Amino acid sequence: MDELRQFEAAMLERGVFIPEDLLQGCFYVHLELQKMAGLMRTNRGPHNEPASAFLVSSLIQPDC
Amino acid sequence: MRKASFELSIGEAGAKLRSGELQSATLVHDALERVNRSDPDIHAFITLTEERALADAEQADRRFAAGIDLGPLQGIPYGLKDIILTRGVRTTCNSPSLATHVPAEDAPVEARLKQAGAILLGKLGTHEFALGGPGFDLPFPPSRNPWNLNHFTGGSSSGSGAAVAAGFIRLAIGSDTGGSIRSPACLCGVVGLKPTYGLVPRRGAYPLSYSLDHVGPITKTVEDAALALNVIAFHDPADPSSARRPATNFAKDLKRGIGDLKVGYARHYFAGRKGTSGEVVDSLDSTAALLERLGARVDEVILPDFELAKACGRILMTAEAFAIHEAEFKRAAPRFGRYMYQRVAPAALLSAADVIEAQRLRTELALELNRNVLAHYDVVLTAVAIRDAAPLDAFPKDWPPPPDAIAVQTAPFNVTGNPALSLPVGFSAAGLPLGAQLVGRYFDEAKLLGVAATLEGALGVVDKWPLLAAPEERVEAVA
Numbered sequence: 422m423d424e425l426r427q428f429e430a431a432m433l434e435r436g437v438f439i440p441e442d443l444l445q446g447c448f449y450v451h452l453e454l455q456k457m458a459g460l461m462r463t464n465r466g467p468h469n470e471p472a473s474a475f476l477v478s479s480l481i482q483p484d485c
Numbered sequence: 486m487r488k489a490s491f492e493l494s495i496g497e498a499g500a501k502l503r504s505g506e507l508q509s510a511t512l513v514h515d516a517l518e519r520v521n522r523s524d525p526d527i528h529a530f531i532t533l534t535e536e537r538a539l540a541d542a543e544q545a546d547r548r549f550a551a552g553i554d555l556g557p558l559q560g561i562p563y564g565l566k567d568i569i570l571t572r573g574v575r576t577t578c579n580s581p582s583l584a585t586h587v588p589a590e591d592a593p594v595e596a597r598l599k600q601a602g603a604i605l606l607g608k609l610g611t612h613e614f615a616l617g618g619p620g621f622d623l624p625f626p627p628s629r630n631p632w633n634l635n636h637f638t639g640g641s642s643s644g645s646g647a648a649v650a651a652g653f654i655r656l657a658i659g660s661d662t663g664g665s666i667r668s669p670a671c672l673c674g675v676v677g678l679k680p681t682y683g684l685v686p687r688r689g690a691y692p693l694s695y696s697l698d699h700v701g702p703i704t705k706t707v708e709d710a711a712l713a714l715n716v717i718a719f720h721d722p723a724d725p726s727s728a729r730r731p732a733t734n735f736a737k738d739l740k741r742g743i744g745d746l747k748v749g750y751a752r753h754y755f756a757g758r759k760g761t762s763g764e765v766v767d768s769l770d771s772t773a774a775l776l777e778r779l780g781a782r783v784d785e786v787i788l789p790d791f792e793l794a795k796a797c798g799r800i801l802m803t804a805e806a807f808a809i810h811e812a813e814f815k816r817a818a819p820r821f822g823r824y825m826y827q828r829v830a831p832a833a834l835l836s837a838a839d840v841i842e843a844q845r846l847r848t849e850l851a852l853e854l855n856r857n858v859l860a861h862y863d864v865v866l867t868a869v870a871i872r873d874a875a876p877l878d879a880f881p882k883d884w885p886p887p888p889d890a891i892a893v894q895t896a897p898f899n900v901t902g903n904p905a906l907s908l909p910v911g912f913s914a915a916g917l918p919l920g921a922q923l924v925g926r927y928f929d930e931a932k933l934l935g936v937a938a939t940l941e942g943a944l945g946v947v948d949k950w951p952l953l954a955a956p957e958e959r960v961e962a963v964a
Contacts, residue, residue, distance in 0.1 A: 437830055447826070447831050450827055450884060
């Protein structure tokens with residue numbers, strides 16, 4: 422099975438049926454997104470750095 | 486020479502309205518006449534609220550006569566991107582799935598503009614759900630660039646850029662998730678401000694990406710943008726992203742000058758990029774040189790890697806957009822245009838780890854920009870787009886268009902949340918507008934607008950208007 426059909430099958434597994442005439446455009450975007458996801462991973466900082474924070478203080482409003 | 490009403494800034498029109506020299510009803514009537522004459526070519530408006538606008542203008546005139554003054558926007562016509570909810574007025578997001586949708590409530594930003602006495606002239610063209618692209622399979626056709634009807638407006642606030650550039654309205658409210666205010670502002674030759682994330686409530690603007698969406702003004706001048714921001718920047722307790730900030734007059738620094746300011750010039754961001762036109766590089770170099778002549782200290786600076794910031798923004802935007810529309814994508818026959826479908830559906834295959842990595846990277850990029858660059862410079866200067874507006878026929882039926890047709894340098898500042906403004910700086914050899922992007926510190930819009938206003942005054946391009954085709958020339962112009 423070629424990459425395009427593998428992509429189509431994987432999308433279907435996730436509940437998204439792609440009409441044949443939209444498939445090439447979707448596949449192009451899929452490849453682009455995967456390349457971007459790869460780029461992020463090759464440039465990440467150390468695991469122990471708390472770069473992603475959930476700020477409780479930002480959720481507390483004085484009038485709450 | 487006496488100015489036509491469409492040439493009056495918000496401040497100039499306001500002075501005439503208050504002195505009785507001009508009526509709001511006249512402003513609205515003139516605007517509608519211009520729209521009816523030229524919008525069949527430009528397609529800036531999706532819905533015109535003609536009757537309501539005339540009634541509201543008469544009410545504004547009665548208020549002026551009675552000495553009631555709700556502020557600088559009283560009696561001034563404006564438009565809203567058609568993703569911003571308007572009670573009783575169709576809000577379509579230019580999507581087949583919402584083509585007849587009439588909301589029951591106003592977005593808080595729209596409610597605020599109403600309270601300020603401004604006059605809604607209509608709802609403005611957009612790419613589908615503020616993403617998609619200039620598709621020809623949507624309920625409403627793509628807006629066309631008033632400087633050349635065969636060219637793209639930029640997007641997704643395409644009608645907003647076109648309407649202000651054409652002189653239909655002085656103020657449009659758009660949204661910006663990856664550049665959707667700054668791109669049309671740049672390509673149509675007007676001012677577009679993406680405020681700091683959270684400064685302007687985005688509740689009631691149909692979401693594209695919860696964490697990247699910003700709402701802001703597109704205007705003819707920097708002063709118009711400042712006056713609009715004074716009205717639409719406020720805390721919305723029902724919007725968790727809405728910032729609680731002290732009241733600010735964003736017009737306070739418009740005349741302060743820039744002699745004591747430091748500008749970081751991020752030339753590497755665009756000058757070395759494949760496809761960047763020489764005209765864009767020259768116009769930005771000239772703008773940097775002008776800032777120096779005006780007294781600012783200008784140094785070249787290095788920003789966090791563009792491709793990395795773009796990747797971070799794309800992963801987050803696409804994943805969040807898919808989450809919003811997931812149920813529709815899983816229908817047997819999803820009601821989307823081709824571009825919207827092709828650009829968002831593949832997010833079904835993004836992993837949780839992809840999104841977590843993007844969220845983590847986002848914080849790192851924001852820290853790098855703000856601690857390493859903007860802690861030392863008042864504003865950063867860089868490009869908005871790497872070329873002038875592409876021809877509309879460069880866009881094929883299916884995604885992707887040619888890379889340079891949509892290449893903008895805007896998304897990194899949605900990722901970091903910094904305020905960023907597009908300012909017209911000149912024209913290409915083809916007679917199409919060129920713009921510069923100014924990026925500021927968090928919640929320092931007053932200074933950003935001040936730098937932009939000083940540049941605007943020195944550049945001398947703000948008073949230029951496109952020559953709109955007369956009805957008899959229309960067939961040839963759009964052929």
